[in-house]
Amino acid sequence: MTHPIDLAVIGGSGLYQFPGLTNTSRQRIDTPYGPASGDVVTGDFAGRRIAFLARHGESHSLPPHRVNYRANLWALHHLGARQVVGVNAVGGIRGDMGPRVIVVPDQVIDYTHGRFTSFCDVDGAEVRHIDFSEPYTASLRLALLDAANKAGIAAIDGGCYGATQGPRLETRAEIARMKRDGCDLVGMTGMPEAALARELGLDYACLALVANFAAGCGDEAEISIEEIFAHLKAATEAVPPILAELLKS
Known part of the structure; x- marks a missing residue:
């Protein structure tokens, strides 16, 4: 490959184009699993070559349960990416994970349903039982935390991401249950993305951006979508x- 991909970035809500990319090109990748969320944009950034894909589409047209996670990961892998950072908008459950806080989680609980969660979900595919004890690649997690420190940006090391179905926000009772389960964050796109990356042998880590306190965890009687996107920005x-x-690095 003429321009090897040093890093792939999957942008979540609020991140539909990657700022600062130069020498860009766009590719629409045909995958065995249908269309990806949109074109993969490759370009130069910080002296390296990255690939960027907007998870919800560049106009935020895809709700979390309609994202073709298999096609997205397959397309990035096909282009030569071996390391992937998923940028995810989340709600904070733990008290120190309020709006505008950045977290690099180390665990996940999957509450989603009805999604294609594996590349094995195809007739004739090899059934593979991946080890998912640690859902995020430790070396990439630590590198992200080190990078945040060098950039002078506070980032919390660790936390459990609870992945819900969406697109609606959760009830207070659901968040209370998730808190009892040990979740520190709640989001709608963390799974099956992490598991699919593991099946493809990709290094994968999550950069979670807290947009709001989850239901019942903050002072607000009602969560404002306008405030969510202001915090996300x-x-x-x-x-x-x-x-x-x-x-x-």
Whole structure:
């Protein structure tokens, strides 16, 4: 490959284009699993070559349960990516994980249903039982945390991401249950993305951007979508400098 991919980035809500990319090209990848969320944009950033894909589409047209996670991961792998950072908008359950906080989680609980969760979900495919004890690649997690530190950006090390179905937000009772289960964050796109990356042998880590306190965890009687996107916009500004430091290493 003429331009090897040093890092692939999957952008979540609020991150539909990657700022600072130069020498860009767009590719629509045909996959055995149908269309990806959109074109994969490759370009130069911090002296390296990255691939960027907007998980929900560049116009946020795909709700979490309609994202073709298999096609997205397959397309990035097909282009030569071996390391993937998933940027995810989340709600905070733990008290220190409030709006605009950045977290690099280390565990996940999957509450989703009805999604294609494996590349084995195809007739004739080999059935593979991956080890998913640690759902995120430890070396990439630590590199992200180190990069955030070098960029002067606070990031919390560890936490359990609870993945819900969406697109609706959760009830107070559901969040209370998740808290009892040990979840620190709640989001709608963390799974099956992490598991599919593991099946493909990709290094994968999550950069979670807290947009709001989850239901019943903050002072607000009702969660405001406008406030969510305002917090997301502010938190998203930290993504390029963190990834720039990651690529330098």
